[in-house]
Amino acid sequence: MSGGTSNFQSNSRIVNWIEHRLPIFSFMDAQMNQYPTPKNLNYFWNFGSLAGIVLVIMIVSGITLAMSYTPHTEYAFTSVERIMRDVNSGWLIRYIHMNGASIFFIVVYIHIFRGLYYGSYKAPREILWMIGIFILLAMMATAFMGYVLPWGQMSFWGATVITNLFSAIPLVGDYIVQLLWGGFVVDNPTLNRFFSLHYLLPFVIVGLVFLHLWALHMHHSNNPTGVEIKDEKQDTIPFHPYYTIKDLYGLGLMMIFFAFFIFFAPNYFGHPDNYIMADPLVTPPHIVPEWYFLPFYAILRAFTSDYWVYQVISLGGTLMSAKLAGVIAMFASILVLLLLPWLDRSRVRSSKYRPLYRFFFWVFAIDCVILGWVGGLPPEGVLVTIGQWSTFWYFFHIIIIVPVVGVLERPKPLPDSIAASVTGATQAAE
Amino acid sequence: MKMTKTLTAIALGLGILAGAGNAQAAGAGVKPPSQDWSFNGIFGTYDRAALQRGFQVYRNVCANCHSLDLIAFRNLGDLGYNEDEIKAIASSYEVQDGPNEDGDMFSRPATPADRWPAPFPNSKAAAAANGGAVPPDLSLITKARGAGGDSALRVSLFHPGGFALGADYLHALLTGYKEEAPAGFSLPDGKYYNEYFPGHAISMAPPLYEGAVEYEDGTAATTEQLSSDVTMFLAWAAEPELETRKQTGIKVILFLIVLTAMLYALKRKIWSDVH
DSSP states (O other): OOSOOOOOOOSOHHHHHHHHHSTHHHHHIIIIISOEEETTOOGGGGHHHHHHHHHHHHHHHHHHHHTTOOOSTTTHHHHHHHHHHTSTTHHHHHHHHHHHHHHHHHHHHHHHHHHHHTTTTSTTOHHHHHHHHHHHHHHHHHHHHHHHTTOBHHHHHHHHHHHHHGGGSTTTHHHHHHHHHTSSSSSHHHHHHHHHHHHHHHHHHHHHHHHHHHHHHHHOOOOTTOOOOOOHHHHEEEHHHHHHHHHHHHHHHHHHHHHHHHHHOTTTTSOGGGGSBOOTTOOOSSOOOOGGGHHHHHHHHHOOTTOHHHHHHTTTTTSSOHHHHHHHHHHHHHHGGGGHHHHOOOSOOOGGGOHHHHHHHHHHHHHHHHHHHHHTSOOOTHHHHHHHHHHHHHHHIIIIIHHHHHHHOOOOOOBSSHHHHHHTOBOOOO | OHHHHHHHHHHHHHHHHHSOOOTTTTTTSOOOOOOOOTTOSTTOOOOHHHHHHHHHHHHHTGGGTOOOTTOBGGGGGGGTOOHHHHHHHHHTSEEEEOOOTTSOOEEEEOOTTSBOOOSSSSHHHHHHHTTTOOOOOOTTHHHHSSTTTTOSOOOBTTBTTOOOOHHHHHHHHHTOEESSOOTTOOOOTTOEEESSSTTSEESSOOOOOTTSSOOTTOOOOOHHHHHHHHHHHHHHHHOTTHHHHHHHHHHHHHHHHHHHHHHHHHHHHHHTTOO
16 A cells, blocks of 8 residues: 555564564554545545444444344244344344444445545546445445345335346346346245345455555545645644544444434334235335435336437337336446546536536435435326436436536636645636 | 534435335325324333233234234233233143144143244134234234334425324224215225225224223223223334333433543544644
8 A cells, every 4th residue: 555654663572573574563554543634624524434434333233133143034034023022132233233224325425425526536536436336336235135134025025126127138137037036036045145145245345445445545535625635744634643533523423323213213214014024925005125225216217118318218219128228227327427537527626616516516416315205205296207307317417517517617716735725825727 | 513513414314314215104094193102202111001901902802813923921021010920821821832752732821931822823714714814913013004113203305294103003093993984985895994094994893992801900991092002012012122222222322422522522632733
């Protein structure tokens, strides 16, 4: 890892013996202690470390739950209830894990929108950003499979609906679906492989997080001005103690928020139908995924055969079915973010100096909320139209607005440096 | 701390946006009125007398058709019964055990370790005895019928007017029968009209009526009273950890507030030399 030097020294012979063979102490000193960090980071920069901590909480609580969980269609539901009732503090561990998933997505979504607002994805942080998107995808897969494990009604029917989507893929679709199911319906083999993968993927996420941090430490954190570090002495402060204490304070606030849900509204993010054991013969009246998938679910459902965007991209319905178009759009809505560093033509990172982009950023943020709202309601009446126009706007923003605004906008003058931004000195706009 | 305020607003906003992503939870029925349950709110506890009365209603009325698979006799300790009382209650039920040394199944009186015996051996038998409809297991009924369980947070993007708890729904359902369906509503044979049931046509006959149970503690057994007591009992059955959870939560959150305040003071101190 680059991006940090260490003048680490120790009086301990043991430490020096190890250091000589594996320079782990100077490495940690450089990356976690002396690591130079812009001194002007605001509280939105807390969410990266918060996400890392929630990941650890999820892994620890998850491993503990797995000790008492039975991945079998006949026993899964009751084994979860045994955890809730008979395992010592089982209810606490289970509610931590259940609500932790929602907290994880809240924290990560804020983290992502912070990146969007302050242009953190721009050169030289493109790979850092892309790894982040892969982390999001891995989180989504993990969360989806985890939701299936209690084998409630929404577990079962959510799994059925989402895995069925893959059947829209031409030629190999049915094969993929059978592979996911381990048979011809969602059944015990499906539950077994979902449990296996739900246990595996978090460790893949840990690996991706390591890469994410490695890429971060190459060029250091972005900051609210978006101006690179020019003078380490003037612009930065060591990570410890400044950001360790700031992150700990942020962690305290998050834990209060988290604890409120665990102890006083533990099922707030959940769905009542998931307290009914899965029954393949009874379809719930309205199948909805967990809240963090709702915007993507809205995009999926926007693609009806009379949706004009579908008519355009499928050349009047000849190229693909509306279902396939919806599936492609749903995945594309995340994958398109990988291109963002190149779609954004502006050299100025921070929205602070980009009034036009800032306006569209907030429109986009509201658009995402509307998509989430539409995704949670039955697709009826005016909601269909709202969902379709919001879907259009989602892609229109990323593919058209971002590049065009980047070219047309005249940014406000940037400060000379991070240090100067504090004193108010500015340079002429680039 | 403008930034902290913004962040809190965003986090709360996301929480509220997210909440109970289940607009349909109340189904097609009418929104049940919110009740002032003793277990509501962050200091909520179950009312022991009501739990015991509700248990009586369950034993004498509900248990004839509905199972309560997740509850064992030993759990009745939560209701305020002592060990001997629990043993006495358990031994008044017969459960099947076995096989014995001869390979035969046999009946024996239940012990506190046994789970509540189901009224029917399987769901086919339950359906056959109930006109084709299987009476649902009641162990989790209040959590399975209401958005948010016993949520202290009742608003969400999907429920601008706030959502009802499962217990509110259950109480409304038990007291929401109408003698006759409104004009123009065609009620199928063998169904009953209920104001709060999604679709209104429910297979369960009105289970409660004034005096359906003679309370041991002498409380007047009005339909309202019976319903609210049995709802309290079933809320306990669904969330037996509720009291421990809420009491732990208060301590945890108080601890976190003090810790966070100290971390904030430390942060201020450490950052005081950064300009």
